[in-house]
Each structure stands twice: as structure tokens, then as C-alpha cells.
Amino acid sequence: MDQATLKLVHQASALLSISGFLLRGGLMLNGSALLRQRWMRSWPHAIDTALLVSGIWMALNLGFNPGNSPWLTAKLAALLLYIMLGFIALRLGRTRRIRIIALVSAIACFAYIVKVAVTRSALPF
Numbered sequence: 804m805d806q807a808t809l810k811l812v813h814q815a816s817a818l819l820s821i822s823g824f825l826l827r828g829g830l831m832l833n834g835s836a837l838l839r840q841r842w843m844r845s846w847p848h849a850i851d852t853a854l855l856v857s858g859i860w861m862a863l864n865l866g867f868n869p870g871n872s873p874w875l876t877a878k879l880a881a882l883l884l885y886i887m888l889g890f891i892a893l894r895l896g897r898t899r900r901i902r903i904i905a906l907v908s909a910i911a912c913f914a915y916i917v918k919v920a921v922t923r924s925a926l927p928f
């Protein structure tokens with residue numbers, strides 16, 4: 804797959820990933836039972852797999868690795884944090900307050916990842 808197509812797949816899956824997360828966040832806030840349906844839990848995995856695979860593929864194509872690109876290391880660390888915060892917001896958080904804090908932090912984390920991707924700098928501002 805050429806670089807332009809990979810980037811398009813990557814950007815589209817990033818958009819779908821955050822849209823799906825916001826949707827599930829809204830369902831969580833409304834206490835919707837939809838959130839616990841099996842199909843609701845499986846499609847985000849497909850999107851996140853496309854995001855990860857296209858990202859790794861582009862990094863390999865362009866010769867970026869955590870050793871020569873600190874921004875990529877920052878991006879991967881922030882991605883792990885985003886996944887953990889997402890879990891807390893949608894599943895593990897014991898109280899509504901904890902879930903809301905995790906939800907807002909995950910959204911901030913995602914914004915940081917996009918900022919790092921566009922500027923190729925790990926600095927938050």
C-alpha cells in the first residue's frame with residue numbers, strides 16, 4: 804500500500820476511533836445498556852487495529868522508530884495512556900466522577916496524540 808493511502812487509512816481510523824469513543828462516552832454518561840452489548844464492544848477493536856497497523860506500517864516505510872524519533876515514543880506512550888483511561892471511563896471506573904475524569908483525560912490525551920502527529924514534536928504546546 805502506498806504512503807498516501809496508508810496516511811488516509813490512518814487519519815480516517817483516527818477520526819472513527821475518537822468518534823466511536825465519544826459516542827460510547829455519551830452512552831456511558833446516560834447509563835445506556837447498549838454499551839454492554841457485545842457488538843458495541845467489538846467494532847472499536849477493528850478500528851483501533853486499523854489505526855495501529857497503518858501507523859506501524861507508515862513508521863516502517865518512513866524509517867521512524869522510537870530510537871530516532873522521540874515524538875513516536877511520546878505518541879506510543881500517550882496511546883497506552885489513552886487506552887487505559889478509556890478502559891477506566893467505559894468499564895472499570897467505580898464511580899461516575901471517576902469515569903467522567905477518565906473520559907475527559909482520555910479526550911485530552913487523544914488531542915495530544917494528534918498534536919504530536921502533526922508537529923512531530925513531543926512538546927504539548
Ligand code: HEM
Pocket residue numbers: 810813814817820854855857858859861862865867878879882885913916917920921
Ligand atoms: C490514537 C492513536 C493515533 C492517532 C490519533 C494518530 C493520528 C495521526 C495523524 C492525524 C497523523 C497525520 C499527521 C499529519 O497530518 O501529517 C498521523 C501520522 C502518523 N502516525 Fe499516527 N496516530 C495514532 C497512532 C499511531 C501509531 C500507534 C503509530 C505507529 C506506531 C503512528 C505512526 C504515525 C506516523 C509514522 C505518521 C506520519 C506519517 C507521515 O508523516 O507521512 N500513529 N497520525
